[in-house]
Every structure is written in C-alpha cells, then in structure tokens.
Amino acid sequence: MTREEIRASLSLASIFALRMLGMFLILPVFAVHAKSLPGGDSTTMVGLAMGIYGLTQSFGQIPFGIASDKYGRKPVIVIGLVLFALGSFVAAAAHTLAWVIVGRAVQGAGAISAAVTAFIADATRDEHRTKAMAMVGGSIGLTFAVSMVASPVMYRLIGMGGIFALTGILSCIAIFVVLYVVPPAPQKLPAKEVSFAEVLTDRELGRLNYGVFALHVAQMSMFVVVPSALVQYVGLPVASHWKLYLPIMVISVALMLPPVFVGEKRGKMKQVFLGAIALLALVQLGLWGFMSSASSTPAWVLVGLLLAFFVAFNILEATQPSLVSRMAPPAAKGSALGVYNTLQALALFCGGALGGWLQQHVGPASVFVAGAALTIVWLIIAAKMKSLPRRGAAASA
Secondary structure, three states: OOHHHHHHHHHHHHHHHHHHHHHHOOOOOHHHHHHHOOOOOOHHHHHHHHHHHHHHHHHHHHHHHHHHHHHOHHHHHHHHHHHHHHHHHHHHOOOOHHHHHHHHHHHHHOOOHHHHHHHHHHHOOHHHHHHHHHHHHHHHHHHHHHHHHHHHHHHHHHHHHHHHHHHHHHHHHHHHHHHHOOOOOOOOOOOOOOOHHHHHHOHHHHHHHHHHHHHHHHHHHHHHHHHHHHHHHHOOOHHHOHHHHHHHHHHHHHHHHHHHHHHHHOOOHHHHHHHHHHHHHHHHHHHHHHHHOHHHOOHHHHHHHHHHHHHHHHHHHHHHHHHHHHHOOHHHHHHHHHHHHHHHHHHHHHHHHHHHHHHHHOOHHHHHHHHHHHHHHHHHHHOOOOEOOOOOOOOEO
16 A cells, blocks of 8 residues: 555544544443433433434435535535534533433434545555555444443543543544545546436445444444443443453454455455354344343353454454445445445444333343344345455456
C-alpha cells in the first residue's frame, strides 16, 4: 500500500471506530444502569434504548450514501459527526430512560458508515482493499475491546452521563480529523450510471446485506443477556467484566488474522467465510444450551463460547464490507454501501429490541434460538455465493 492509501485507511478507520464507540461503550453497563432510571424497569424499553441508535442509522444510511456519491464524501461525513455529537450531549444530560432514547436516536441519525466505507474504497486499489477494510474491522475489534475494558471503569468514575459526553467530545475531534488529516478524495473516473433499483436487486449484494443483518442482530441481542449472565453464572461483577473481555478480544483478533490472510492469498475466502458463519451458528446453539442448563454447566463454557463468537464476528466484520465494495458497480459504491449499512443499522435496532422482548416474555435462552435461526438461514444463502476473488483478482463464478 502507498503512504496515501495507509493514511486514508487508518484515519478513516479511526472515524468508523468512533461511531462504533458510541454503541459499544454502553453495552457492558447500560442494561444494569438503566434500572436506576425512571422507565428502566422494562427490559423492552432498555432494549429499545440500546437499539434505537440502529433504527435511526437505518433511515440515514441510504440517503447519506447517495449524497456522498453526488456531493462528495467529506461533507457528508462531517454532517453525520455533528449529529452524532449532538445526540451524545442530549443523552449525557438525560435523567430518564425516555430522554436517553431521544439522545441515542439523534446519535444514530449521523449515519456516516456508508460514506466512510465508500471513501476507503475510493482511496485504495482493489488488490489492497481487503487490507484497508480489515483495518476498519480491526479498529472495530479494538474499539470493542477498549470499550469492554474501559466502560465499567469509566462508569464508576464519570457515570453514564460522562460516557455519553465523552463520545460527543470525541466526535468533535473527529470532525477535525476529517477536515485536516484525511487526504482529499481521489479523482473518480467517469463510470456508467447505475440505477438504485439495480443495486437493490443485485443477488450477490443481497446475500451480503442479509449477512450483515443476521450478524448484528446476533451481536446486539446477545448483549442484552450476556452482562447479567456473567454476573449470575461466572460471579463477575460489572466493574470487573473487562478482565474477561480484554483477553477474549486480544486472542480472538490473533485467531482471526491467519485464516483471513491465508484464505485470501490462496483463493479460499469463500471457505473461510462459510466456516465463520457456521462457527457463529454453533456458538448461538451453544449459548442456548448454556442458558437452558446454566446451573449445571461449568462457567468456562460461557467464556469459551464468547471467544468463539468474537473469532467468527471479527472475520465476518473484516471481510464483508470489502466484498460489497468489490461487487458494487463503480458509480454506485456509496449507494451499495448505504444499503449494506442500512441493514447493519436496522439489525442493531432489531437485535436490541428483539433481545429485550424475548428475554422479558420468553426467557434468555430464546434470544440465542432466534440468533441461531437467522445464522443458519445465512449459511444456506451464503453457500450459493460466487467464489470470492484472490487478492487483486476478479470474482469468478
């Protein structure tokens, strides 16, 4: 990769990581904290507060993606970061769960994922795009690890309001990064116009769109249940959850890199991709089994399942955006990534809301039954996808 490609990839990955930080920082502690707020006695409302961010993201991703194709990536990203900061400060000042939901909704309205990912695709050559997208995936994994470690400590020191205020301040810093650190977008060559209908009906893109939906429903719904399970079955208080999450994230990142690099080099990425989906399905079934018989199952089983989940999650999170950018028509990368990120954002909402509703009305084990069902359907759909290309090669049937 050239210096400009590295600079663009790293700086844009940091912007992407900031957006995810706004979601990840609340995951370990919010379900517990919400019980202290008016309205927090309803787990459905708690799930809504966690997931509303994704719902408003889903409304904004396609318009923001199309706007970035038409008006440029940087202006759209800056507007999104302003909205994210505003929502963060609203949530920081909230004294009821309802106002937290409002703040999270405004945060989510800053739907910059499609514009950022399209910018990375513009700024990198095809043979280096998976590396660049892996930087984004790695930044997400690192952000998650930092969040899991820092969130309980920050919650103890500055409270939930302080956490939200910090994300707002970081968003303001990110605007400076976009304007003065991210290099200018490269000049785009003229490309054949593509209708939005063609993007929506593309079969290969559709497989990836369903995949990101299933992946993030599983992730968000899982974290409605897991924090309480760690307290109840592992005997680990919320403030000490980082002691578990940190080694899990470090080990999972180390385990996900070899299959991705080897699979791409040898043209075996489809097998790696399907293997990761299968592992995700097995983890969901394992978590179902654990929650159904937790009183008689060793606590280390839950820890092992969490490790396996994040190995699969990191592989899928790193490879899917790269595939979308490769398979999308050149003139419609922003639109295609807008659809992809819309499904991702919608999944954040559905996962939080569905997880909260199922836990309250059916039981915690049912959350993982739903996740397993979605993932098994994904495995069936993905099995029919085209073979994934070697580095720098075109996809083949």
